[in-house]
Amino acid sequence: xxxxxxxxxxxxxxxxxxxxxxxxxxxxxxxxxxxxxxxxxxxxxxxxxxxxxxxxxxxxxxxxxxxxxxxxxxxxxxxxxxxxxxxxxxxxxxxxxxxxxxxxxxxxxxxxxxxxxxxxxxxxxxxxxxxxxxxxxxxxxxxxxxxxxxxxxxxxxxxxxxxxxxxxxxxxxxxxxxxxxxxxxxxxxxxxxxxxxxxxxxxxxxxxxxxxxxxxxxxxxxxxxxxxxxxxxxxxxxxxxxxxxxxxxxxxxxxxxxxxxxxxxxxxxxxxxxxxxxxxxxxxxxxx
Amino acid sequence: xxxxxxxxxxxxxxxxxxxxxxxxxxxxxxxxxxxxxxxxxxxxxxxxxxxxxxxxxxxxxxxxxxxxxxxxxxxxxxxxxxxxxxxxxxxxxxxxxxxxxxxxxxxxxxxxxxxxxxxxxxxxxxxxxxxxxxxxxxxxxxxxxxxxxxxxxxxxxxxxxxxxxxxxxxxxxxxxxxxxxxxxxxxxxxxxxxxxxxxxxxxxxxxxxxxxxxxxxxxxxxxxxxxxxxxxxxxxxxxxxxxxxxxxxxxxxxxxxxxxxxxxxxxxxxxxxxxxxxxxxxxxxxxxxxxxxxxxxxxxxxxxxxxxxxxxxxxxxxxxxxxxxxxxxxxxxxxxxxxxxxxxxxxxxxxxxxxxxxxxxxxxxxxxxx
Ligand SMILES: Nc1ncnc2c1ncn2[C@@H]1O[C@H](COP(=O)(O)OP(=O)(O)OP(=O)(O)O)[C@@H](O)[C@H]1O
Ligand SMILES: [Mg+2]
Numbered sequence: 001x002x003x004x005x006x007x008x009x010x011x012x013x014x015x016x017x018x019x020x021x022x023x024x025x026x027x028x029x030x031x032x033x034x035x036x037x038x039x040x041x042x043x044x045x046x047x048x049x050x051x052x053x054x055x056x057x058x059x060x061x062x063x064x065x066x067x068x069x070x071x072x073x074x075x076x077x078x079x080x081x082x083x084x085x086x087x088x089x090x091x092x093x094x095x096x097x098x099x100x101x102x103x104x105x106x107x108x109x110x111x112x113x114x115x116x117x118x119x120x121x122x123x124x125x126x127x128x129x130x131x132x133x134x135x136x137x138x139x140x141x142x143x144x145x146x147x148x149x150x151x152x153x154x155x156x157x158x159x160x161x162x163x164x165x166x167x168x169x170x171x172x173x174x175x176x177x178x179x180x181x182x183x184x185x186x187x188x189x190x191x192x193x194x195x196x197x198x199x200x201x202x203x204x205x206x207x208x209x210x211x212x213x214x215x216x217x218x219x220x221x222x223x224x225x226x227x228x229x230x231x232x233x234x235x236x237x238x239x240x241x242x243x244x245x246x247x248x249x250x251x252x253x254x255x256x257x258x259x260x261x262x263x264x265x266x267x268x269x270x271x272x273x274x275x276x277x278x279x280x281x282x283x284x285x286x287x288x
Numbered sequence: 289x290x291x292x293x294x295x296x297x298x299x300x301x302x303x304x305x306x307x308x309x310x311x312x313x314x315x316x317x318x319x320x321x322x323x324x325x326x327x328x329x330x331x332x333x334x335x336x337x338x339x340x341x342x343x344x345x346x347x348x349x350x351x352x353x354x355x356x357x358x359x360x361x362x363x364x365x366x367x368x369x370x371x372x373x374x375x376x377x378x379x380x381x382x383x384x385x386x387x388x389x390x391x392x393x394x395x396x397x398x399x400x401x402x403x404x405x406x407x408x409x410x411x412x413x414x415x416x417x418x419x420x421x422x423x424x425x426x427x428x429x430x431x432x433x434x435x436x437x438x439x440x441x442x443x444x445x446x447x448x449x450x451x452x453x454x455x456x457x458x459x460x461x462x463x464x465x466x467x468x469x470x471x472x473x474x475x476x477x478x479x480x481x482x483x484x485x486x487x488x489x490x491x492x493x494x495x496x497x498x499x500x501x502x503x504x505x506x507x508x509x510x511x512x513x514x515x516x517x518x519x520x521x522x523x524x525x526x527x528x529x530x531x532x533x534x535x536x537x538x539x540x541x542x543x544x545x546x547x548x549x550x551x552x553x554x555x556x557x558x559x560x561x562x563x564x565x566x567x568x569x570x571x572x573x574x575x576x577x578x579x580x581x582x583x584x585x586x587x588x589x590x591x592x593x594x595x596x597x598x599x600x601x602x603x604x605x606x607x608x609x610x611x612x613x614x615x616x617x618x619x620x621x622x623x624x625x626x627x628x629x630x631x632x633x634x635x636x637x638x639x640x641x642x643x644x645x646x647x648x649x650x651x652x653x654x655x656x657x658x
Pocket of ligand 2: 330331332446
């Protein structure tokens, strides 16, 4: 028994050791970014990437946020950060609501050909971004949305619907149809049933959908770079400009700070809603 | 025209016909039970009455109003579902009031009605709970409460008790019957439990294979099944269906039942009088367990008690009765004896056959022939 328990303990130490190692491995880049964003440039160029700052400073953060030369003017990343929010919030909201509506219709109000329609919608998940660049540019031009934030919202909603529909359709497929029927007999109409019965019971899948869309749209670079102009550029494009276009010395500490700022919102979304994310993913596949 | 008319109604999904032409007329205040095995189309018919499924052909009328194209909400019906279908995000109170809210009933009036129904169904302590915080029986009562808000023309129940345990099911059965007696509303009730059908209904429609096999009062269905399916489905234990031979005897008709030792017993069959002159015809004799009993338990009123001695295979005491299995006509036939009978397995014992209760079927068509 003691032998068994001691091998057990060794195995456990080994396991934790390996886990700790992986943890370090994953956290290393974050550490490097945070540490270097908090030291003066001179400390970095003199070769100390890993060391803690000798002199702590938040100047790189202030610089990245509001002073750095990103576009024509030295505005820092702030306006682009706002652009990203102006783009991501409506895009996520619209794509989620439309996806939920699609899922509702495709499961509870099925019609001839609804399965095929769903198939086509799913197809949207697999179309590479690059293929649609030119037709989309043309479409945006014809709609008069080229180079604007609403144009970007439109593009992201179009792409987002495929995924949000997939999520909600599968979730609602397991949603008891008898509830819809009971509501029908109670006298509720199409939208009342949707807003009063289905949506309030869609918490987990809505969280999954929002996290997925938020992360993807926030992090998107290709559409941002292709369909925006100076006034509507999202954060990702601005970060690229910051790193690429700075004249003279490369201000690595400012770049690090800028990169962290760009990543913060998605990080926050994960921390706040991550718990539901796992739960939602499970509840989609397992009933009850 | 009756209160609720189902007139040549059919239902097809594509090429699949799940409900054949069905005619049922229900009078106001009736309690009609649709009973039958799984998949026979009971729920389909009920959903057609509710308007949740379209009618492929034929017509459904309530109070002489054609319902085919009228929305469920406008048919003035209420429905209780098998899974109760309570809205999980709403409290019991909101669940009950939702339908009234949708129909534009004023708040004060709604509150009044909720209080009244909660009182009736003993739900008052649970009004602010969510359905997830209730027991099965309580949920069932909420589902009933939701249906009661509407003063509907017709109540529709789809197996409302099938998710409850045996004891609760019997209690709720009584509650539903009381409710019907109190409110007098017309009810159409689906179940696959024949006991529920017999105890609750004023009339029963026995369904099988998308077809109504027989429509009648519980007594008619029990005593005079029109075919072998109804005979075998209604009653527990089921009616014994024994392959037998008709014989012309002096003063009427008799049936000949084969014993395991290839001898015969012959019993007079007064109901088979119309079948005289068909000596040797193969029939299926239907006889209920309570018409095959020990001589002391035999119905003294019956004009046609006949005794025969049989060798008993199995004895099953069931509290109030004892079920006795014998081999007859190559089948296991069950008789119902008194609880304290002296019959023993392996021994021979006299049986009293109440031949006034026996019925005859054609083995080919399975229809009644006497
Ligand atoms: N959408 C559909 N498409 C094709 N066939 C269907 C459809 N819905 C039901 N059916 C068929 O119709 C028949 C009747 O179904 P129904 O639900 O009325 O049975 P039921 O008598 O209520 O059975 P249970 O006691 O199991 O509830 C079944 O054979 C079923 O397979
Ligand atoms: Mg059913």
